Amino acid sequence: MRGLIEGLNKNFESRIRLGIMSALMVNDSLDFNNLKELLKVTDGNLASHIKALEKNEYISVNKQFIGKKPNTTYSATAFGKIEFSNHLDALEKLIKGS
Numbered sequence: 001m002r003g004l005i006e007g008l009n010k011n012f013e014s015r016i017r018l019g020i021m022s023a024l025m026v027n028d029s030l031d032f033n034n035l036k037e038l039l040k041v042t043d044g045n046l047a048s049h050i051k052a053l054e055k056n057e058y059i060s061v062n063k064q065f066i067g068k069k070p071n072t073t074y075s076a077t078a079f080g081k082i083e084f085s086n087h088l089d090a091l092e093k094l095i096k097g098s
Contacts, residue, residue, distance in 0.1 A: 007090030009083055011056055016041055016049045021084045024059060024076040031073045050074060058083060 012018050019039045023030055030038070036046050053059045058080030062073045076084065 005090075005094060007086060007093065009087040009090075011052070011058065012084060012087045014049060016045060017053060020046075020049060020053060020074075021058065021076060021080065024074060025081065025084060029062070029073040029075040031071055035074065053080070 012021060016039060020035060023035060023038055032043075032046070032050075035050075036043065039046065050059065050061075054061055057077055060075050060077050062075070064071055064073075
């Protein structure tokens with residue numbers, strides 16, 4: 001069984017990180033409020049998971065102003081997309097049992 005779970009990425013084990021990466025894989029970028037609403041999580045919870053994904057270079061953060069209002073958007077990096085795809089492949093192999 002050890003061989004089956006070997007390809008799983010520990011950084012994506014949290015349901016919130018899994019949700020963040022899933023959302024960013026199918027969207028070019030999302031802002032904080034959209035992610036928070038989509039995942040139904042608190043500001044602090046989302047921020048801590050975003051920070052962890054950013055630290056590992058799975059997502060990039062873009063801070064800008066729209067008018068005078070700050071806006072932060074997040075995107076999956078090329079590295080993040082590869083790592084997340086590998087994680088999904090490992091999950092699929094685990095489910096199929098091969």
